[in-house]
Structures are given as C-alpha cells and as structure tokens.
Amino acid sequence: MSTATAAPAQRQKQWDTRRTEKRRRLDAVRQYASGPVLQQGDMVAVLEALLAPGDRVVLEGNNQKQADFLARMLTQVNPDKIHHLHLIMPSVSLPEHLDLFERGIARKLDFSFAGTQSLRIAQFLQDGLLEVGAIHTYIELYARLFVDLTPNVVMVAGYMADRQGNLYTGPSTEDTPTLVESAAFRDGIVIAQVNQIVDDVSDLPRVDVPGSWIDFVVQSDKPFFIEPLFTRDPRVIKPVHVLMAMMAIRGVYEKHQVQSLNHGIGFNTAAIELILPTYGEQLGLKGKICRNWVLNPHPTLIPAIETGWVESVHCFGAELGMEGYAAA
Structure with missing residues (x-):
C-alpha cells in the first residue's frame, strides 16, 4: 500500500487586498455616516474603527492650511487600540501633531518642514518617542506617496463640501489634491474636514476635488487653522x-x-x-x-x-x- 500523501492544495492568491480591506473599514463606520457625511461627536469612534495599528496616515498640514480638527480628534483615540501610526506630513506645525507621539498613538514620521515644532521633534527623538523615516523635499514626499509611502488614510481640510463629498478647498488649494489622489487611486480612505457643508454642488464656488475621491466629510467645530507663514510686513x-x-x-x-x-x-x-x-x-x-x-x-x-x-x-x-x- 502506498504511503505517499497528497500535496496540500495551494491557496488562491488574493489580488485585491487593499480594496477588500478598504471595504471592510468603510463598512465598520457606516452606522455613523449619512452618505459621506459624518458628525463631529462621532469622530473619535470613527477614527478608532477606520484606523489600525501601524497604518500610514497623511495629516494635512501643508505650509499654511491645517486639518486641525481631525488632528485634535486623532489625539483622543485610545492608544491601546490605535498605536504605532506612521504619520506622513508636509508640515508639522501644530502641538497636536506631536501630542500623537507623546501619547503613543504615532511612532514614525516622514515630513518636509517642522518650523516651530522642530525643537520638540528633536527632544522626542532624544527621548525615544519618535522615529524619523526621512526629511524630504516637498516634491520627493509627494512623489513617494505614490510609490512606497502609499497611505492607508488621508485627512485633509477644505472650506466647503456638499453632501456628495465634492470638495472646495478655496484659495489655499496647494497640496490637497495630491494628498487625496495618493489614497483615492490606491484604495486608501480620505476624510475631509470642512468649515461648511452645503446641500448641493451648485452651492459650491467650484469643485477642486470630486466627491468620488472623498470617502467622508465632517463639518469641524470651527474654521480650520491657517498660518500666515509667508505674509510679510x-x-x-x-x-x-x-x-x-x-x-x-x-x-x-x-x-x-x-x-x-x-x-x-x-x-x-x-x-x-x-x-x-x-x-x-x-x-x-x-x-x-x-x-x-x-x-x-x-x-x-x-x-x-x-x-x-x-x-x-x-x-x-x-x-x-x-x-x-x-x-x-
């Protein structure tokens, strides 16, 4: 009698892991959403459901426009649930950005500009609270978002959105479309905080980022912070x-x-x-x-x-x- 055993069946390769994972995460927060619209009071729970430990997260700060409401909400998540995030930021400008490392929510940072937060970054490096991936030129950072730093979640700021998620970023458009594209075109999740949500696209001055690229919008508790970085007196x-x-x-x-x-x-x-x-x-x-x-x-x-x-x-x-x- 033969003692040979049959070879185990090969597991079928899954080619849409990012798309499947995005669907799973979106389904986890459907209870909080009306279409793409989220409510302020649900944002901590939403972020805890959307994020996973080790995620690459883009948080806008650019040179001026800051997704400050989303940054504040992110500092309030439970570090036992959400930790070791890899933040990718054009500009590290607000204290909340580094509070994420102090609380253990974030661990690694790729960025281009630090400004007033540079001394705190140096202290966190010395204390072992923060690991720097690289300090980039802006062009290099944006390029790598499409290559080897593809984000799982992108959080941006805009002036207005309609209830379908179409986004008006206003006179400070700058980095926003590039940040959004890096996630929208590779099955990442995009959340936009806006100063105002209007009913219809016709109520927007123009559409800078189409709603098909945006997964969620939330009206923040106050207008986003904008830093007069270049204005000269x-x-x-x-x-x-x-x-x-x-x-x-x-x-x-x-x-x-x-x-x-x-x-x-x-x-x-x-x-x-x-x-x-x-x-x-x-x-x-x-x-x-x-x-x-x-x-x-x-x-x-x-x-x-x-x-x-x-x-x-x-x-x-x-x-x-x-x-x-x-x-x-």
Whole structure:
C-alpha cells in the first residue's frame, strides 16, 4: 500500500487586498455616516474603527492650511487600540501633531518642514518617542506617496463640501489634491474636514476635488487653522535687509538676468521685492529681471506689481489678507 500523501492544495492568491480591506473599514463606520457625511461627536469612534495599528496616515498640514480638527480628534483615540501610526506630513506645525507621539498613538514620521515644532521633534527623538523615516523635499514626499509611502488614510481640510463629498478647498488649494489622489487611486480612505457643508454642488464656488475621491466629510467645530507663514510686513524690514537686497540685485539678478524666480520665507527676499521699483529702477533693470514669479503674492510684492515690474505670478495658494488683492 502506498504511503505517499497528497500535496496540500495551494491557496488562491488574493489580488485585491487593499480594496477588500478598504471595504471592510468603510463598512465598520457606516452606522455613523449619512452618505459621506459624518458628525463631529462621532469622530473619535470613527477614527478608532477606520484606523489600525501601524497604518500610514497623511495629516494635512501643508505650509499654511491645517486639518486641525481631525488632528485634535486623532489625539483622543485610545492608544491601546490605535498605536504605532506612521504619520506622513508636509508640515508639522501644530502641538497636536506631536501630542500623537507623546501619547503613543504615532511612532514614525516622514515630513518636509517642522518650523516651530522642530525643537520638540528633536527632544522626542532624544527621548525615544519618535522615529524619523526621512526629511524630504516637498516634491520627493509627494512623489513617494505614490510609490512606497502609499497611505492607508488621508485627512485633509477644505472650506466647503456638499453632501456628495465634492470638495472646495478655496484659495489655499496647494497640496490637497495630491494628498487625496495618493489614497483615492490606491484604495486608501480620505476624510475631509470642512468649515461648511452645503446641500448641493451648485452651492459650491467650484469643485477642486470630486466627491468620488472623498470617502467622508465632517463639518469641524470651527474654521480650520491657517498660518500666515509667508505674509510679510514691510515695516519689519531693517536696513541690513535692504543692504543685502541691493547686493543680491546688483551682484546676482542683474549679472545673470534672472527672469523667473521663487522667493521663499524671509525678509531678505522681501526686501528684494520691495526695492525693485526704486533701486532696480535706478539701475535700469525694469523688464530685464524679475518678470515671472512663483509664489503667493505678498504685501511686499505689491509695489512691483503695480509699477509694471511683474508680468506673471503663479500662486501656490493664498496669503491671509491678500485674497481680495490676488483675486482683483
């Protein structure tokens, strides 16, 4: 009699694990949702049902617009249920972002900018509360969201949504569509906090992100936090800033005929913008330098715009106090 045994049947390969897992998570929170609309008071329970330990979670902070309500709700989940999250953030800007690590809810962080939270990040690294995956350029971070940092859940902020989930992100659109796409196109879950939910898409000024990309929307308890990161007050520019601006204009911009540029944060660059119609005019450089700009229009750029130095501005988003001017 043969003693050979039959080979065990091979398990059939499952090719839609992310899609199946998304359906399971969505089903777990259907009791809280009316279509895509969630209620403020249910958000802690919703997050505990949607998230799993070790998830990669994108939490918007970008340079200015913060999903602060969702961040506050996330700090309230039970760390015994939700822990070791891997946060992926363009900008770590709010205390709540790091409270997640202090409470043990999050463990790993990939980010581009920390600003006022940088000292706390350093302390958490020293204390062993936080592990840094990498510090990225913005472009690298966004690219990796579609490659090896694909998120399980993305949380963003917008000004308005309708009851089908169509999202109006307002003048500060910036990073939001890219963050949403990284989850929507690979079976991740997208939650948007908004300042207002309206009944119909016709009540939105425009649709920046379609409802088919958004799984849930919730009206937050107050308008999202926006940080006036780039707005520059000309009164704060000091003589040393002006001197450095004159050196930059004469030694770099004039010499190399710089036509297209992006001025970042700081009063050194703000001073360059401010003295173009005066010092730049004296050098006869109008029409020869600084014609095409990539930045959010700032108060210090107004004189250059209105005296005809600036031919075009590509806006990333908006600046507090400048929305009306930019629109005009």
